[in-house]
Structure formats: structure tokens, C-alpha cells
Amino acid sequence: xxxxxxxxxxxxxxxxxxxxxxxxxxxxxxxxxxxxxxxxxxxxxxxxxxxxxxxxxxxxxxxxxxxxxxxxxxxxxxxxxxxxxxxxxxxxxxxxxxxxxxxxxxxxxxxxxxxxxxxxxxxxxxxxxxxxxxxxxxxxxxxxxxxxxxxxxxxxxxxxxxxxxxxxxxxxxxxxxxxxxxxxxxxxxxxxxxxxxxxxxxxxxxxxxxxxxxxxxxxxxxxxxxxxxxxxxxxxxxxxxxxxxxxxxxxxxxxx
Numbered sequence: 001x002x003x004x005x006x007x008x009x010x011x012x013x014x015x016x017x018x019x020x021x022x023x024x025x026x027x028x029x030x031x032x033x034x035x036x037x038x039x040x041x042x043x044x045x046x047x048x049x050x051x052x053x054x055x056x057x058x059x060x061x062x063x064x065x066x067x068x069x070x071x072x073x074x075x076x077x078x079x080x081x082x083x084x085x086x087x088x089x090x091x092x093x094x095x096x097x098x099x100x101x102x103x104x105x106x107x108x109x110x111x112x113x114x115x116x117x118x119x120x121x122x123x124x125x126x127x128x129x130x131x132x133x134x135x136x137x138x139x140x141x142x143x144x145x146x147x148x149x150x151x152x153x154x155x156x157x158x159x160x161x162x163x164x165x166x167x168x169x170x171x172x173x174x175x176x177x178x179x180x181x182x183x184x185x186x187x188x189x190x191x192x193x194x195x196x197x198x199x200x201x202x203x204x205x206x207x208x209x210x211x212x213x214x215x216x217x218x219x220x221x222x223x224x225x226x227x228x229x230x231x232x233x234x235x236x237x238x239x240x241x242x243x244x245x246x247x248x249x250x251x252x253x254x255x256x
Contacts, residue, residue: 043180063103068105078166158170172186
């Protein structure tokens with residue numbers, strides 16, 4: 001029995017290790033220039049002007065009058081942004097927080113995008129919400145580069161334009177209090193429990209520890225230039241597997 005348990009744990013280790021190599025994105029120099037530096041306790045600028053999905057000018061101050069979730073994306077993103085907005089919609093559909101007690105802002109960091117892009121995104125993702133959800137509380141915004149950077153820099157969110165016309169950027173949202181104070185960051189797949197907790201903390205107005213430290217990235221397709229990093233990672237996993245195998249063999253010999 002002891003021997004079978006050891007073999008099982010080794011196989012489990014190999015499976016996890018190899019899947020990590022297969023699933024994790026290859027880190028690029030461009031990715032290293034993107035990310036999130038948490039600025040909990042600080043405030044986002046509320047008087048910057050954006051345009052909403054109807055083409056009307058608005059400020060964050062006009063929107064943030066209650067706890068708010070702020071999600072930076074760009075609407076024409078062919079990769080992770082669509083998953084982020086869909087995951088957030090699913091989390092909002094399942095939330096136990098009263099639907100009229102918070103706001104949501106999806107902010108495009110691509111200054112080339114227009115209200116029509118915001119409008120299309122709003123139609124797509126609010127359609128995933130329950131019928132009684134106040135969709136007017138989910139705002140889809142676009143804006144000029146200067147104003148976009150004022151907000152993204154305030155929340156410590158860094159993105160970078162790639163040569164292929166796409167953007168390299170992290171996947172994260174920020175929960176703020178009704179006064180614009182940054183309360184908590186949420187990373188990953190935006191599960192309903194994580195979003196509920198972030199909204200609860202935002203209602204208290206006291207900065208809190210991040211829910212997840214795993215940070216996903218939307219990357220360029222140019223992976224050829226990243227072979228060195230990938231090979232180093234793969235080699236490290238192979239070495240760990242070999243060490244684990246040697247350790248298992250020694251344990252099995254001791255039991256004989």
C-alpha cells in the first residue's frame with residue numbers, strides 16, 4: 001500500500017508539473033513591461049472625462065456613487081478580454097450582493113475605440129445577466145489616451161501596444177469605495193465569491209488584501225522570441241521530475 005501511494009504521488013507531481021509547462025503563457029520582455037502594482041488606499045481621479053456606450057460625455061465621479069468594480073479591457077481584444085467580461089457577467093449573475101448596491105465600469109484602454117465598440121460590448125455582456133439586473137449600472141466607457149492613462153496609472157495597471165496591433169496587458173479588476181478609494185484587486189477568473197467579497201470590502205471602505213495573486217496576461221502571438229524562457233522552464237520541470245523519480249526509487253528500495 002505504501003508503495004502504491006508513493007507511485008500515485010509521483011504521477012500526480014509529474015502531471016501537475018507538465019501541465020504547468022503546457023498551460024502557462026511564455027513570459028516575454030513585453031509582458032515584463034506590463035502588470036499590476038497595487039495601490040490600495042489611494043484614489044482614482046474622478047473628474048476625468050470619458051464617453052459612454054451612447055456617445056455621451058461623463059466622468060467617473062458621475063458614476064462612482066457607490067461601491068464600484070473597475071475592469072480595464074479593450075473591446076476588440078481577440079483573447080482574454082472577452083473572457084474577462086463574460087466571467088464578470090457570470091459572477092454578477094450569481095452574486096448575493098443586492099444588484100442595485102454597486103456599479104460596474106468597463107474601461108477601454110485603447111484610445112482608438114469608439115462608443116460603438118462600447119455599445120456592442122454592452123449589448124453582448126449585459127445580455128448574460130438576469131432579467132432583473134439593472135444594466136444601467138454597468139457602464140462601458142471609451143476615452144482619450146491622456147485620460148485613460150490617468151486612471152490606469154492611478155490603479156497601477158500597465159499595458160503595452162504590440163507590433164501586431166494588439167495590446168499586451170494583465171487581467172485584473174479593481175474594487176473601489178463610493179469615494180473612489182482603491183479597496184481591493186481581483187485576479188484570475190473573477191469567480192462570484194471573489195467578486196462578492198471585493199464588493200463587501202468596498203462597501204466597508206477599508207483597503208483589503210488581494211483575493212488572488214495569480215495574474216493572467218493577454219499576450220502577443222510572437223512566441224518564437226520567447227523560446228529561451230520556455231526551454232528554461234521546461235528543463236527545470238524535467239530536472240524536478242528526475243529528482244522526484246530518484247527519491248521514489250530510493251524509498252522503494254528501503255522498503256524491500
